[in-house]
Amino acid sequence: MSDAIQIQVADSHLYPGCAVRIAHLPEPAAGPRLADAHVEFADGSGAHATCQRRAHDELELSVDGYATQRRHPVNARHWLLFAVDATQHSWRVKRRLP
Template sequence: MSASIQVQVADSHLYPGCSVRIAHLPEPARAAEAIVEFADGSGAHATCHRRAFDELELSVDGYATQKRHPVDAKHWLLLAVDATHNSWRVKRRLP
């Protein structure tokens, strides 16, 4: 895998419709390690994979929010919101 990608989430957890910012995308067809930073200051390790030009898969390891609420590991589909591919929105949870 390549260098870690910074993923900034606009809330303390991911859910459909949630806003996400990613400064540098992984190369197509390559998985990349990611560090997910949540708005409440919590964080998690993840793997990011670019499925298509405007689609990313994000597999987030389990973590605890700042209020110590446990969040299980989950797999998400993200869609690009703008042409710069810095802003993303969670489309849905993947199996």
């Protein structure tokens, strides 16, 4: 998964308002495109995900189910993120999507 987008989450799970860091997000290609991602949570757990730009400063993130380091199961979820800075390295979870 070396070409997957690396996403770091400031907690052991995602929720509205949660801080997210994406060091390198590829520029949007012509039209929406799904990209593979690996999400690393603050407790050391991780999950596979896919992400897709919705707008210049919005990103849809679909995270597969995973277990936290304390073995708490977290179901697969779909999230909307928004960019907090112009470099688009800092993001926040806006809301959960259906």
